[in-house]
Amino acid sequence: MIREVVGEIVIGAINELWGAKIASSEVLVEVERPQNEFGDYAVNTAFALSKLLGVSPNEVANLLAEKLNEKKPAEIAKIEVAGGYINFFLAEGFLRKELAKIHKDRELYGRSKIGGGKTIVIDYSAPNIAKPMHVGHLRSTIIGDALANIYEALGYKVIRWNYLGDWGTQFGKLIAAYKLWGDKKEVEKDPIKTLEGLYVRFHEELKEKPELEKAGQEEFQKLERGDKENRKLWEWFKKESLKEFEKMYELLGVEFDTYAGESDYENDLAPTVADLQKRDIAEIGEGGSVIVKLDKFSLPPALIQKSDGASLYITRDIALLKDRIKKYKPEKILYVVANQQALHFQQLFAIAEILGLNSAKPEHIKFGLVLGEDKKKLSTREGNAVTLEEVVEKAVKLARDVVEKKSAERGTSLSEKEKEEIAQVVAVGALKYQDLKEHRNSDIVFDWQRMLDFTGNSGPYLQYTYARLSNIKNKAEKISAKPDFNLLTEKIENSLIKHFLDFPDVLEKVGEVNLPNYLALYLYELASLASRFYETVPVLKDENLARLAARLVLVETAAAILKTGLGLLGIKVLEKI
Helix, strand or coil: CHHHHHHHHHHHHHHHHHCCCCCHHHCCCCEECCCCCCCCEEECHHHHHHHHHCCCHHHHHHHHHHHHHHCCCCCEEEEEEECCEEEEEECHHHHHHHHHHHHHCCCCCCCCCCCCCCEEEEECCCCECCCCCEHHHHHHHHHHHHHHHHHHHCCCEEEEEEEEECCCHHHHHHHHHHHHHCCHHHHHHCHHHHHHHHHHHHHHHHCCCCHHHHHHHHHHHHHHCCCHHHHHHHHHHHHHHHHHHHHHHHHHCCCCCEEEEHHHHHHHHHHHHHHHHHCCCEEECHHHCEEECCHHHCCCCEEEECCCCCECHHHHHHHHHHHHHHHHCCCEEEEECCHHHHHHHHHHHHHHHHHCCHHHCEEEECCCCEECCCCCECECCCCCECEHHHHHHHHHHHHHHHHHHHHHHHCCCCCHHHHHHHHHHHHHHHHHHHHHCCCCCCCEECCHHHHCCCCCCCHHHHHHHHHHHHHHHHHCCCCCCCCCHHHCCCHHHHHHHHHHHHHHHHHHHHHHHCCCHHHHHHHHHHHHHHHHHHHHCCCCCCCCHHHHHHHHHHHHHHHHHHHHHHHHCCCCCCCCC
């Protein structure tokens, strides 16, 4: 890739000029894509070198540029200095050759073998059994799925893991509620809503009947001891919940390799606590609880067992981490979980370090809240969290209205089935892109109008651009002239080719920092360039067939990269909208 070429020749020039004075570890060569006309690539290394050498950045930059020009590679047309920056301009001949290569491999372009078959476990979505998925699960699901897709494109073996909340005292309460007021037919008819209703009713009744608390505890103790009736009920609740979750995952186009719940590690909890105590990592705390002190990490103690002997979420996570490392020997483990759980993961990773379990480089992939248009936490009028089903239904309804309007404006004829299919793809794409275009640590605001806008930085705009490019390709199917890339002399044409070159670098960057918004921004810029291209350059009306064929190569390449990139974000494309 061209960034590597630029980086390597800069390092070579530094070594030739000052190798005896400066160790290579002292200088970081970062190749940038400047947002100006000064160059296609730039390095600001002269600023760091000037401090080490005691001379001005401009003087260092001029010396470097002079040395670089002595052995300038064929990819580079010229090298110039501006304000201490060294700017590199790509050769047009190189651009033409690269366009031909990219177009030839356009369906696989951007994919690499950086991962080298190494394994990465990505833990995301993680809904709770017998409860509806809410908008927080949407963020975890969308971000986790995008990262999984991108890591696979980088050559990693990805384990997509959905860690279900399926254990704890709440299930004793739910079982008690079902035995008191449950109806099997109602649960089968609408599992999540009915089970949640029973759980809510239990807590309402608890206000007047405090003895229900003990009943719930007893039912959970029976479940823990393996009581057949309670075990059967719990497994049924879990089965019915999974059916509902899978319907939502199918609508979102999301799949998992593993569904494992907290219950899968219940038998490992006592041995885990005992092992930590035996190794003097854990100690007895207040009231007979068991804690792990984390003073050296500047963290509060981690409570791993309550005074009544009950385990906690972190205890299960320690057991889970051990299991994943033993089973997969992963290069990385990513936990895609909201910002609010930051302390939990800081404590978990500190314990992992103490236990020598940090070889898998566990990392908390944090994300912010989902807010309504009033910038308050998205909820119903009753103050309850909005379910994921409600969000998707609203998005599809609004998308259907937009599709109807667009169809009427263009005078196109779409069947009811086509309108419904298009609305669903556009709605899901809009929801995903709305999330992924933002830095994941930021809160996101559900601005429904902007989300479904066909002209702004939105999923529908990118999908519409792809459809426009596909339409141009389809209209030009009969043209068989050989493309002459030397005829691509328009500034916008060169800008497109240069943007194509950035695609592999962008995917690598996402893999380095786990921020899918870098890819979303790249695709928006690509769509904007492609739109400007077909709006200002007469592609199909060009009478020079060799140039027309070359321009169609640009169209096909842009469409292919757009499709690949959107696919990595989990967004489908349409041939027509």
